[in-house]
Amino acid sequence: MNGNMILGQYYNANSWIHRLDPRTKLISLFVLMITVFIITNIYILAITLGLIFILIMSSKVPITKFLKSIKIMAALLIFTMLFQVLFNTQGKILATYSFDMKLINIAIIMGLLIIYFLIGKITKKFRMLQFLIIAVLAMYLQTIALPTQSLFTYQINIYDEGLFTALKVLLRIINLIMLSSLLTLTTKPTDLSNGLESLFKPLKHIGLNTSIFAMMISIALRFIPTLINEANRILKAQASRGVDFKEGKLDDKIKQIVSLLIPMFIIAYRRAEDLANAMEARGYIPGAERTSINLLKYHVSDVLVFVVTIIALGASIASTILL
Amino acid sequence: MNIIEINNLSFKYHKTNVVDDLSLNIEAGEFICILGHNGSGKSTLAKLIVGLLKANQGTIYIDGVELTEETVDALRQKIGIVFQNPDNQFVGVTVKDDIAFGLENRQVEREKMLKLINDFSKLVSMNGFLEANPEDLSGGEKQRVAIAGVLASNPEVIIFDEATSMLDPKGVREVIQVIKDLKGTKTIISITHNLTEALLASKVVVMNEGKIVLTGTPAEVFKERQILKDSKLDILESMKLLELIENSDIKNKEKIEEILWELSYQM
Amino acid sequence: MGIKLSNVSFAYYVPKSKKKPIRFTLKDVSLNIDSQDEFIGLVGHTGSGKSTLVQLLNVLNLPTSGELDIFGNVIKAKTKVKLKPIRKTVGLVFQFPEYQIFEETVLKDIMFGPKNFGVKDAEKVAREAAEIMGITDLLDRRPFNLSGGQMRKVAIAGILASNPDVLILDEPTAGLDPLAKSEFLDFLKTVNEEYHKSIIIITHDMDVVSKYLKRVLVLKQGELMFDGSKDDLFRNEEIIRDCNLDYPEIVKVLKKLKTKLDVKLDEYQYNVDDAFKEVERVIGTNK
Numbered sequence: 062m063n064g065n066m067i068l069g070q071y072y073n074a075n076s077w078i079h080r081l082d083p084r085t086k087l088i089s090l091f092v093l094m095i096t097v098f099i100i101t102n103i104y105i106l107a108i109t110l111g112l113i114f115i116l117i118m119s120s121k122v123p124i125t126k127f128l129k130s131i132k133i134m135a136a137l138l139i140f141t142m143l144f145q146v147l148f149n150t151q152g153k154i155l156a157t158y159s160f161d162m163k164l165i166n167i168a169i170i171m172g173l174l175i176i177y178f179l180i181g182k183i184t185k186k187f188r189m190l191q192f193l194i195i196a197v198l199a200m201y202l203q204t205i206a207l208p209t210q211s212l213f214t215y216q217i218n219i220y221d222e223g224l225f226t227a228l229k230v231l232l233r234i235i236n237l238i239m240l241s242s243l244l245t246l247t248t249k250p251t252d253l254s255n256g257l258e259s260l261f262k263p264l265k266h267i268g269l270n271t272s273i274f275a276m277m278i279s280i281a282l283r284f285i286p287t288l289i290n291e292a293n294r295i296l297k298a299q300a301s302r303g304v305d306f307k308e309g310k311l312d313d314k315i316k317q318i319v320s321l322l323i324p325m326f327i328i329a330y331r332r333a334e335d336l337a338n339a340m341e342a343r344g345y346i347p348g349a350e351r352t353s354i355n356l357l358k359y360h361v362s363d364v365l366v367f368v369v370t371i372i373a374l375g376a377s378i379a380s381t382i383l384l
Numbered sequence: 385m386n387i388i389e390i391n392n393l394s395f396k397y398h399k400t401n402v403v404d405d406l407s408l409n410i411e412a413g414e415f416i417c418i419l420g421h422n423g424s425g426k427s428t429l430a431k432l433i434v435g436l437l438k439a440n441q442g443t444i445y446i447d448g449v450e451l452t453e454e455t456v457d458a459l460r461q462k463i464g465i466v467f468q469n470p471d472n473q474f475v476g477v478t479v480k481d482d483i484a485f486g487l488e489n490r491q492v493e494r495e496k497m498l499k500l501i502n503d504f505s506k507l508v509s510m511n512g513f514l515e516a517n518p519e520d521l522s523g524g525e526k527q528r529v530a531i532a533g534v535l536a537s538n539p540e541v542i543i544f545d546e547a548t549s550m551l552d553p554k555g556v557r558e559v560i561q562v563i564k565d566l567k568g569t570k571t572i573i574s575i576t577h578n579l580t581e582a583l584l585a586s587k588v589v590v591m592n593e594g595k596i597v598l599t600g601t602p603a604e605v606f607k608e609r610q611i612l613k614d615s616k617l618d619i620l621e622s623m624k625l626l627e628l629i630e631n632s633d634i635k636n637k638e639k640i641e642e643i644l645w646e647l648s649y650q651m
Numbered sequence: 652m653g654i655k656l657s658n659v660s661f662a663y664y665v666p667k668s669k670k671k672p673i674r675f676t677l678k679d680v681s682l683n684i685d686s687q688d689e690f691i692g693l694v695g696h697t698g699s700g701k702s703t704l705v706q707l708l709n710v711l712n713l714p715t716s717g718e719l720d721i722f723g724n725v726i727k728a729k730t731k732v733k734l735k736p737i738r739k740t741v742g743l744v745f746q747f748p749e750y751q752i753f754e755e756t757v758l759k760d761i762m763f764g765p766k767n768f769g770v771k772d773a774e775k776v777a778r779e780a781a782e783i784m785g786i787t788d789l790l791d792r793r794p795f796n797l798s799g800g801q802m803r804k805v806a807i808a809g810i811l812a813s814n815p816d817v818l819i820l821d822e823p824t825a826g827l828d829p830l831a832k833s834e835f836l837d838f839l840k841t842v843n844e845e846y847h848k849s850i851i852i853i854t855h856d857m858d859v860v861s862k863y864l865k866r867v868l869v870l871k872q873g874e875l876m877f878d879g880s881k882d883d884l885f886r887n888e889e890i891i892r893d894c895n896l897d898y899p900e901i902v903k904v905l906k907k908l909k910t911k912l913d914v915k916l917d918e919y920q921y922n923v924d925d926a927f928k929e930v931e932r933v934i935g936t937n938k
Binding site: 251279280282283286287290331332335336338339340341342343344345346349350351352353354355356 | 431434436457460461464465467469471472473474475476477480481484485486487488489490491492493494497498501517518519533534537
Binding site for chain 3: 294295297298299300301302303304305308316319320322323324327328
């Protein structure tokens with residue numbers, strides 16, 4: 062297993078995006094994110110998504126990796142969109158729905174939730190889908206005539222602005238997710254860290270010592286795979302002593318977690334001591350001038366990317382003013 | 385010429401003298417082994433020599449210059465140290481980055497770094513692994529990278545602080561081979577409780593409770609079986625057999641004893 | 652009763668497509684371990700599957716194929732039994748076990764295992780285990796102030812306290828200096844002889860095998876290449892060569908002595924006293 066890939070993001074391939082200088086990617090990402098925020102026209106946002114899609118295709122990274130990132134944000138996306146649809150009261154009303162919360166609806170909702178949890182004990186698949194079905198069913202049953210007493214009624218109005226804004230927000234968020242995934246999927250963590258160090262070097266002139274931060278990040282990256290392996294070893298060792306995370310009351314669970322954390326802390330402490338000694342013995346002085354084995358060099362492709370990014374920014378500003 | 389001079393060195397930890405009024409001279413080019421059980425003070429001595437710890441009493445001279453807070457940075461360029469834990473001294477994300485670490489600290493320019501990394505990774509047979517991550521390497525491989533990193537800065541003295549204690553037999557063999565190849569080119573201080581390693585040295589110093597209790601060639605030191613036992617060190621199997629034969633009535637026992645001594649060296 | 656492995660194979664990752672080859676860490680291993688008096692050495696190069704094998708014995712993993720019978724509990728690939736009670740019967744001490752310690756006092760840490768396994772009166776069994784390990788004077792101390800060797804004894808007491816029927820130790824003498832090492836092994840020998848517990852030790856050190864162990868299991872690339880007495884192992888030149896094993900120091904000394912003196916010496920002696928007696932027997936005395 063490649064240590065660099067353990068962070069879960071970097072996908073090894075040889076595309077022009079992979080080969081770009083990490084600083085180019087960092088700066089372009091930043092500028093392009095601003096671009097996405099500036100754009101207000103929904104059609105331009107859609108076009109932007111299309112362009113990003115083309116970039117994704119040329120990155121030689123399977124699209125499933127990108128879709129995974131969206132999946133992670135799915136809850137946030139749905140919540141934001143619902144918020145817009147329900148509470149944005151600008152523009153014309155497109156549709157009105159009346160809901161009647163009756164006694165029987167409460168019983169039905171509780172019944173559905175119980176079914177949801179019971180299914181959860183059997184299988185963990187399609188949880189989100191199940192939840193959506195139950196939510197839709199619960200809402201629908203409040204619109205049709207049912208027996209028992211009505212507790213209260215309410216209306217939900219859907220405005221065209223609301224729908225529109227929801228779509229805009231969706232497109233914007235997806236654009237941002239896709240852009241940042243493009244960065245993390247095509248750039249090794251160590252290259253990212255070197256790129257950041259290089260970009261932040263000028264801060265030295267206002268007294269901020271970034272080289273120490275860069276060293277910290279670099280050491281963290283170096284040890285993450287080691288720590289993961291160690292955590293596994295300790296988990297196994299404690300399992301041999303009867304630790305079973307699936308069982309036990311809250312008290313026991315806390316102790317189980319402690320039995321994992323304390324050894325990890327102790328190993329980390331000893332490691333820090335040893336590492337500090339080794340680094341000091343090899344002449345490391347925090348904050349002092351050092352040369353670097355890694356060389357970041359801009360190429361023609363980097364310059365082209367910069368130019369295109371600036372054009373994109375310009376175009377987005379123009380579109381906002383003109384449209 | 386003494387490259388290292390240690391005079392009446394003492395170091396206290398929690399009211400006990402971990403190193404107790406110790407004096408030792410090491411000649412340039414010498415291969416010296418410091419033998420001692422865990423807790424004898426040998427690793428503390430190593431840390432004192434490279435200035436990672438500050439002695440309570442006594443002085444250390446490296447190449448004629450006294451080791452003080454002001455001189456430690458410059459003197460560290462003359463001494464390299466390889467520690468016991470292969471993981472806890474591996475700084476770089478890759479082998480190449482790790483070997484470069486010491487050179488970067490000394491502000492060596494990049495072109496020169498690349499050449500040094502090339503040369504020294506070849507010396508320890510790790511030149512095929514320059515882009516490897518430490519997690520993918522064995523203990524022996526990581527230690528060899530550590531040695532390359534230390535050698536690249538061209539120190540005059542190199543200390544091996546129990547460098548083979550955490551390795552499997554294959555790793556031990558690999559590292560001992562590298563140490564053997566270095567013999568004669570640098571001043572080597574090998575700190576260990578492994579008697580086979582001690583045989584590589586021209587001079588052996590036995591430590592117990594912070595003091596030096598025995599000095600001599602390996603042959604001279606291994607004769608002192610009682611002192612070794614008192615210092616909580618084990619003795620070679622061949623030496624144990626020798627002891628039994630010496631006290632027996634076996635025919636031609638002198639010849640057998642001679643062969644056993646010879647064998648001890650070849651082990 | 653005891654432990655029985657029948658054609659056990661293990662792979663960490665089984666690819667979903669049947670066409671892709673499976674990388675087995677253990678291949679088709681069959682062996683029996685008696686619940687009493689065994690003192691077994693498990694040897695093999697790094698990566699030969701030793702750790703995987705002992706982790707299977709402690710049911711930290713399930714076999715990919717084949718059958719494990721641990722004191723009557725049959726375990727196969729799809730077994731859904733509760734594994735915790737089975738883990739109690741086989742005590743596994745990992746390498747550098749002092750890293751498992753986390754409680755405030757030595758006594759509490761030793762009690763942790765028995766408590767998890769639901770042993771009644773965990774304190775009593777903890778004190779008993781401390782007595783076996785010779786650390787009763789340390790029970791109220793904070794474990795982190797102890798020496799490495801002492802912490803190791805605390806960790807092992809923690810496993811012993813659950814009263815496993817078989818004790819497995821992964822490189823128990825790793826990092827110990829020679830004297831601490833032989834003291835520790837002498838001690839394990841006592842546990843084996845006095846309490847009749849079967850003990851399996853994973854080791855690289857042929858001297859440990861030669862001085863203390865009775866039976867040896869040799870693994871090479873996941874396969875069990877040898878299962879027999881240490882004498883049969885060392886006399887088998889082919890296996891030694893094939894599995895890249897070393898001879899114990901004393902055997903090496905005797906081999907060279909045999910060649911140099913050109914005598915009919917039986918070089919396969921496993922401790923210095925026997926070696927001396929053999930030399931005396933062959934060379935003869937001046938009397």
